[in-house]
Amino acid sequence: MIVGRRAVTGGLLAGMAALGFPGTSRAAPAGSGWAVYYADAEPARAFEPYGLLVLDSRTHPPLRPLKDRGKTLLGYISVGEVETQRPWFAKVKGWGILDQENPNWPGSFYVDVRDRRWVKLVVEELVPALLRDGFDGVFLDTLDNPPHLERTDPKRWAGMTEGAARLVLAIRANWPRIPIMQNRAYEILPRTARAITHALGESVYAGWDFAAKRPHLQSDEDYRFQVDALKAAKALNPQLGLYSLDYWDPDDLAGVRALYARQRANGFAPYVSVVELDRLVPEPPP
Numbered sequence: 001m002i003v004g005r006r007a008v009t010g011g012l013l014a015g016m017a018a019l020g021f022p023g024t025s026r027a028a029p030a031g032s033g034w035a036v037y038y039a040d041a042e043p044a045r046a047f048e049p050y051g052l053l054v055l056d057s058r059t060h061p062p063l064r065p066l067k068d069r070g071k072t073l074l075g076y077i078s079v080g081e082v083e084t085q086r087p088w089f090a091k092v093k094g095w096g097i098l099d100q101e102n103p104n105w106p107g108s109f110y111v112d113v114r115d116r117r118w119v120k121l122v123v124e125e126l127v128p129a130l131l132r133d134g135f136d137g138v139f140l141d142t143l144d145n146p147p148h149l150e151r152t153d154p155k156r157w158a159g160m161t162e163g164a165a166r167l168v169l170a171i172r173a174n175w176p177r178i179p180i181m182q183n184r185a186y187e188i189l190p191r192t193a194r195a196i197t198h199a200l201g202e203s204v205y206a207g208w209d210f211a212a213k214r215p216h217l218q219s220d221e222d223y224r225f226q227v228d229a230l231k232a233a234k235a236l237n238p239q240l241g242l243y244s245l246d247y248w249d250p251d252d253l254a255g256v257r258a259l260y261a262r263q264r265a266n267g268f269a270p271y272v273s274v275v276e277l278d279r280l281v282p283e284p285p286p
């Protein structure tokens with residue numbers, strides 16, 4: 001299943017009235033929620049409801065006011081792709097380890113995670129750069145791509161899934177105390193669950209249809225697979241925090257409440273937003 005920076009899979013659009021979620025959710029206590037935000041316009045006070053924040057490595061609000069408010073800050077790294085606007089793009093392209101462009105996110109190219117130069121760059125340059133900037137830890141994105149490539153061409157991409165797992169383990173070995181959130185990449189979770197602190201399921205129940213440009217519901221099979229994979233990771237590492245990120249129309253308050261209720265019932269810390277992740281979408285009041 002191919003996924004991009006803020007990934008999704010196929011499915012049929014359905015009205016939230018058809019979801020049949022039980023009850024309504026209670027808003028999380030102030031400071032106990034979490035959010036993903038890839039922009040820099042919001043003031044520090046806007047983040048009061050959130051204790052954990054995933055922010056872009058370059059375009060983000062000032063970090064010091066957030067840290068002074070006790071927030072845990074994770075910096076974004078795309079470890080299965082390289083985007084043209086990243087300062088290291090030219091170097092990696094020169095190594096000849098970039099492949100096809102992600103069709104959902106133009107300008108972002110799959111990278112060969114088996115290559116030792118890429119592992120070294122991530123572990124010795126990208127991670128420490130985030131920590132120097134003031135982030136507490138890292139958010140690892142696009143790790144679904146290596147298993148996808150290996151499935152589509154097993155001969156050419158043999159070992160990509162294992163390479164993705166080794167990359168996560170290398171980060172942990174070199175940075176034993178930082179928080180690490182892994183996005184999806186369920187194939188490698190059995191290997192990495194004990195090495196990470198947070199596991200994120202993106203588009204667990206509600207994802208984004210890039211062709212139709214609208215949110216959609218995942219199939220029952222895909223939804224159940226993701227829930228089971230996250231819970232299995234928790235069984236391997238009881239200290240692992242489980243998180244969900246779903247996409248829906250923020251103006252559909254009943255629908256957003258229903259998503260929060262469903263994911264809390266699964267034991268996840270939920271967040272519901274827009275696919276661009278460039279705005280904060282507060283949880284609706286009960």
